[in-house]
Amino acid sequence: MKGKLFGTATIAALAFGLQPVAAQQTIKIGFVSTFSGPQAAIGEDMRRSVDLAVEHLGGKIAGKKIEIVYEDDQFKPDVGKARSEKLVQQDKVNFISGYIWSNVLLASLKTVTDEGDTILISANAGPSQIAGELCNKNFFSTSWQNDQTPMAMGEYLNTKGVKSLYLVGPNYAAGKDMLAGVKRTYKGTVAGEDYTKWPDQLDFSAELTKIAAAKPGGIFIFYPGAHGVQFVKQWVQAGLNKTVPLYQVFSIDAITLPQQGELALGTLGAQEWVNDLPNDQNKKYVADFKKKYKVYPSYYGAQSYDSIMLIASAAEALKGDLSNKDKVRAEMKKANFKSVRGDFKFGNNNFPIENFYIQETVKDADGMVTVKTIATAVKAAVDPYAAKCSMK
Amino acid sequence: MDYIFIQILNGVQLGLLMFLLAAGLTLTFGIMDLVNLAHGSLYMMGAYLAWTFIGWTDSFVLGALLSLPATFLLGVAVEAVVMRRLYARDHLDQVLATFGLILFFNELVRAVWGPAGKSIAVPAFLGQTVEILPGIPYPAYRFAIIVAGGVVALLLAWLVARTRMGMVIRAGASNRRMIGALGVDIELLFSLVFGLGAVFAGLAGVMAAPIASVKIGMGDDILILAFVIIVIGGIGSIKGAFVAAMMVGQIDIFGRTFLPDLLKTFLSPAAASGAAPALSQMLIYIVMAGVLVWRPTGLFGQRQ
Numbered sequence: 001m002k003g004k005l006f007g008t009a010t011i012a013a014l015a016f017g018l019q020p021v022a023a024q025q026t027i028k029i030g031f032v033s034t035f036s037g038p039q040a041a042i043g044e045d046m047r048r049s050v051d052l053a054v055e056h057l058g059g060k061i062a063g064k065k066i067e068i069v070y071e072d073d074q075f076k077p078d079v080g081k082a083r084s085e086k087l088v089q090q091d092k093v094n095f096i097s098g099y100i101w102s103n104v105l106l107a108s109l110k111t112v113t114d115e116g117d118t119i120l121i122s123a124n125a126g127p128s129q130i131a132g133e134l135c136n137k138n139f140f141s142t143s144w145q146n147d148q149t150p151m152a153m154g155e156y157l158n159t160k161g162v163k164s165l166y167l168v169g170p171n172y173a174a175g176k177d178m179l180a181g182v183k184r185t186y187k188g189t190v191a192g193e194d195y196t197k198w199p200d201q202l203d204f205s206a207e208l209t210k211i212a213a214a215k216p217g218g219i220f221i222f223y224p225g226a227h228g229v230q231f232v233k234q235w236v237q238a239g240l241n242k243t244v245p246l247y248q249v250f251s252i253d254a255i256t257l258p259q260q261g262e263l264a265l266g267t268l269g270a271q272e273w274v275n276d277l278p279n280d281q282n283k284k285y286v287a288d289f290k291k292k293y294k295v296y297p298s299y300y301g302a303q304s305y306d307s308i309m310l311i312a313s314a315a316e317a318l319k320g321d322l323s324n325k326d327k328v329r330a331e332m333k334k335a336n337f338k339s340v341r342g343d344f345k346f347g348n349n350n351f352p353i354e355n356f357y358i359q360e361t362v363k364d365a366d367g368m369v370t371v372k373t374i375a376t377a378v379k380a381a382v383d384p385y386a387a388k389c390s391m392k
Numbered sequence: 393m394d395y396i397f398i399q400i401l402n403g404v405q406l407g408l409l410m411f412l413l414a415a416g417l418t419l420t421f422g423i424m425d426l427v428n429l430a431h432g433s434l435y436m437m438g439a440y441l442a443w444t445f446i447g448w449t450d451s452f453v454l455g456a457l458l459s460l461p462a463t464f465l466l467g468v469a470v471e472a473v474v475m476r477r478l479y480a481r482d483h484l485d486q487v488l489a490t491f492g493l494i495l496f497f498n499e500l501v502r503a504v505w506g507p508a509g510k511s512i513a514v515p516a517f518l519g520q521t522v523e524i525l526p527g528i529p530y531p532a533y534r535f536a537i538i539v540a541g542g543v544v545a546l547l548l549a550w551l552v553a554r555t556r557m558g559m560v561i562r563a564g565a566s567n568r569r570m571i572g573a574l575g576v577d578i579e580l581l582f583s584l585v586f587g588l589g590a591v592f593a594g595l596a597g598v599m600a601a602p603i604a605s606v607k608i609g610m611g612d613d614i615l616i617l618a619f620v621i622i623v624i625g626g627i628g629s630i631k632g633a634f635v636a637a638m639m640v641g642q643i644d645i646f647g648r649t650f651l652p653d654l655l656k657t658f659l660s661p662a663a664a665s666g667a668a669p670a671l672s673q674m675l676i677y678i679v680m681a682g683v684l685v686w687r688p689t690g691l692f693g694q695r696q
Contacts, residue, residue, distance in 0.1 A: 037498075038607040040507035171669045193661075194652065197669045200613035202604040205402040205534065206648040213395045226509055229605045237514060237531040237603070239521040259511035259605055 026067045027315055027322070029308070030087030032080055032098040032108065033123075035072040038199075039225045041255050042100055042300050043072070046123060048293055049301030050097075052285070053308035061312045062320030069093060073104050075199070080104035081111055088116030094315075094322050096120045097307040100224075100300065102127040102146060102174040113138035119328060121311065123304040126351065128177050132388035135349040140332055142306040142339075143299075144272050145351050145383035146174050147181030149249045150222065152356030152377035153270040154185030157218065157247060164189040166216040166244075168207055168231075170198035170223065178222035178249060184384065191216035202230055208238045219244055223251040229259045236263045252361055254298035257369050264361045265369065272352075273302045273341040274359045274373045282340040296370050302340050313337035347382050349389035355379050394528050399649050400642070401524070405534050407641025408541030412596035413614060414621040414633040415548060416589020422628020423564040424582050426475060427486045430493035431593055431618065432611025434470075438463045438594025439601040439610065440501055443510045452515035456598045460591050467590020471583050479582075498608050509607035512598075537599050544595065545634060552630050561585065565628035566694055620676055624683050626693025635691060640676055647672025 031050055033043035047070060054066050069091050073080030080099070087093045088111065096112050097120070099105040105125040112120045113136045122130075122141045130136065131145040157165065165188055169175035175195060183190060191214045194207045211219055219240070223231045228251030235246055241263075248269045252260060275286050275296050285305055289297040297305075314331035315322060322328055335344050335352075347353050356378045359371040413435055420426045441462045446455030474493060478486045513519075514533045521529035552558035560581060563571045572578045597611065604610065621640055625632025651672045655664035683691060 036502075036507075037609050038509065040502075040608070041509065044507055171666065176666070193665055194648075195665050195669050196648070197673050201669075202600075202610075202613070203406060205405065205531075206399060206645045209395065209398045209402060210649065226605050226607050229509065229511065230603070233511075233514075233605075234531075234603060237519070237521075237533055239529055239531065255508075259509060261511070261513075 026065045027061050027311075027320065028067045028069065028091060028093040028095075029311060030069045030071060030084070030091060030093040030096040030098075031304075032071045032073050032083055032087070032096060032104070034075045034100055035070065037075050039075050039100070042225050042298075045255055045298050045301045046098065046100070046304040049285075049289065049297055049305040050308055052289055052292065053305045053312075056284075056288070057308070057312055061315045062318075064315075064320045071098075073099075073101070075101065075104075077101075077103045077107035081107040084108040085111050085116075088112055088118050093118065095311050097123050097304065097311070099123065099125045101125055102177070103172055105130070106173065109134070109136070109139065117325060119325075119332065121307040123307040124300055125174065126383075127173050128180075128385050131349050131351050131383050132385035133390075135389035135391055137329055137350075137391060140310070140346065140350045141352060142310055143303045143352075144354070145385060146177030147184060147385070148381055148383050149270050149272065149356060150178045150181035150220070151185045151384070152358075152381065153220065153247055153249055154182040154187075156268075156270065156358050156375065156377045157182075157220075158185070158187050162188055162217045162245075162247075164191040164216045165218050165220050165247075166191045166211045166214055167193045167220045168204070168211075168223075169195060169221065170201075170227065171195035172198045174224075175222055179220075182220050182249075186220075188217070199227070202227075204231055204234050205238075208234055208240060211244060212238065212240060216244060219246050221246065221248045221251050223248075225255060228252060228256045232256075232260045232264050232267070253300075253371070254296040255300070257361070257371075258295070261369055262363075265363070267361050268374075269359050269361075269371065270356055270377055271299055271359055271371075272354050272356050273299045274357050274371060275302075276372050277340070277342060277357075279338075279340070279342045281338040282342075285340045296368070306337075306339050306341070306344075309337045309339070310335065347386050348391050349383070349386045350391070351383050351386065353380050353382050356381055394525075397525075398528065398530060399645050401530060401538065402534070403642035403645035404638065405538050405541070405641070406644060407638040408538060408545065409596050409600055410614070410617060410621055410640060411545060411634050411637035412541060412592045412599075413611075414618045414625070414637055415630060416592045417618050418622040418625065418628055418630065418633045419561065419565075419585050420589050421622060423561060423568065423585055424475075424479060425568065426478060427483050427490065428475070428589075429487060429490040429615065430470070430497065431589070432613075432615035433494050433497035434463060434467060434590045434593040435597035435600075435611035435614065436501065436606075436609070437466055437497060438590075438597035439512070439606040440505055440510065441466075441594070442598040442601060443505075443512055443606050446512060452512070452602075456595075459594055459598055463594030464587045464591045466594075467587040468583050470590070471586040475586060476579075476582075494612065501608050507608065509605040511605055512601040514602040533602060540599065544592070548592075548630060549634075557584070617676070620680050622690075624680050624690055626687075626690030628694065629690070629692035632690055632692030639679065643675050643679060644672065647675045651675075 035043040071083035102125040126145040246267045313336045317331045357373045358375040360374045442459035445458040518533040522532045524530045621636040625636035652668040
């Protein structure tokens with residue numbers, strides 16, 4: 001009887017008393033990513049970077065404790081939407097970040113930004129719709145718009161004089177954006193273009209045979225995570241690494257390199273962030289990450305780290321008072337934080353205006369396979385959909 | 393012409409892998425009347441076990457060979473612990489229980505091997521291409537899959553058609569109750585059949601591993617295709633599974649090879665390249681529907 005009474009009292013206290021007080025004393029950030037299934041390694045890299053950001057902030061923003069609520073989207077749009085809804089309505093988070101996948105982000109966007117009036121910071125996905133007509137005052141990106149990275153690759157291929165290019169990518173929102181992106185800037189001939197089933201197609205034998213027959217000057221691929229591992233392996237097994245160079249976006253990185261290993265050596269990719277960018281914030285981030293987890297961080301992690309630092313800069317400027325959403329948004333837009341990619345500012349659609357670099361897969365001094373910057377592909381790039389966004 | 397020949401080989405290679413997976417499935421479904429959704433988990437376990445053994449022995453061939461008895465034992469254990477309780481239940485219960493097994497195995501792999509995928513390198517002597525015909529290079533490893541898969545398929549055909557165990561298996565597929573009445577030790581037979589199915593699934597997982605990556609849930613995607621194959625081929629029929637797997641392999645490769653160009657003749661390039669992968673995936677199901685209209689029990693299924 002006593003126990004039951006105590007229980008009831010506790011519930012009552014939690015329901016009426018403690019909850020609002022607790023909410024005021026913490027800054028709550030929801031983080032949606034993939035923590036299970038084949039792509040869980042990406043989510044893990046992001047989680048590590050978020051944890052490191054919290055550690056670098058001393059666990060506090062403006063004297064308030066940071067509380068991160070991680071949710072697993074299971075790599076599925078419907079689950080991502082449901083998890084986002086839970087974060088907004090049940091956990092009442094102040095911000096939501098994360099989102100690897102464009103289709104998951106698109107499914108979750110309205111629930112968070114419109115119905116929940118909560119600020120969402122995409123730490124990876126950048127579908128064209130959100131940069132253009134669907135642009136939203138509650139949406140910010142610490143990554144890029146999907147087209148931009150392949151556009152940078154296209155520019156680089158022009159300067160390198162690659163005459164013809166065969167494009168391969170998965171048949172979903174980001175795959176289409178990526179291939180459209182490279183075609184936007186690449187001036188050579190498109191020797192062929194294939195979309196593969198996503199996410200269940202693991203075998204690229206038919207596509208590689210088509211490429212071998214087309215004899216292009218290069219292959220351009222977009223295969224994030226596990227799929228990138230498979231494509232690179234099969235490209236080498238088919239002997240195409242000797243005849244057709246591979247140019248990639250988001251397919252060879254710190255997540256996939258442990259599995260691709262030396263097979264990926266010499267391949268070129270485009271990225272807005274590379275682990276060797278020479279700014280102090282990046283040096284600190286990469287060094288501490290390597291010290292803590294014994295591996296290199298990826299851009300997924302770097303973008304996640306930046307998203308937490310961006311939130312911290314806005315909340316810090318408002319001394320932790322997040323009650324006025326207009327003020328929060330205005331502070332976010334200032335992007336008054338030190339990004340690991342160097343200079344950082346937002347365009348009218350709240351996507352970053354940033355540089356893109358060309359990275360080569362190499363071995364580091366310890367014999368670990370990693371990527372290093374070899375050229376700047378484009379400077380202060382604005383995404384091509386910004387003009388379609390009605391925000392100023 | 394060379395190009396089409398290589399694409400046919402690609403289809404054969406895919407078909408043989410699918411056959412190995414489907415063989416075990418069709419046996420357990422046909423003989424034991426068991427719907428085993430966790431068959432893909434055995435495929436995954438085969439690959440992960442091989443990864444561990446390859447690490448120990450430092451040899452792909454040894455590691456792959458060691459993984460076969462290991463998956464057999466795993467199969468027998470799963471049969472004894474879980475499946476045996478499900479034979480008397482209806483299919484829905486079996487689906488529920490074996491779906492639970494999928495979750496169990498995925499979490500087990502995460503706990504033991506971690507969330508990141510593993511990589512099995514192609515053995516050095518198969519890392520390059522071979523000229524299967526003068527002037528036509530083909531990835532050596534894929535060619536090895538065709539050879540190994542072909543040998544295993546022949547072995548299985550011999551086992552089913554020419555041995556006493558095969559005879560009992562065929563009898564079991566036709567009439568389960570009757571072979572029990574004739575004094576065949578059903579429990580032992582079921583254990584063996586399930587273990588055998590597990591070995592084939594594991595072998596498919598090992599062989600696919602260097603092409604694909606070894607990852608959590610790797611068997612789940614491919615399992616649906618295996619079910620389509622056994623339905624087309626006729627449940628319980630090894631011959632049917634073989635023919636259907638070959639069909640599915642060719643249909644899949646040819647859909648991917650020629651559909652985009654075919655669609656481009658009457659659709660805009662953008663619409664064609666978007667619709668082609670979806671349509672080539674659908675082709676397999678369209679064929680399945682066609683076969684089922686023509687022969688409701690599949691190509692080589694027992695007439696009810």
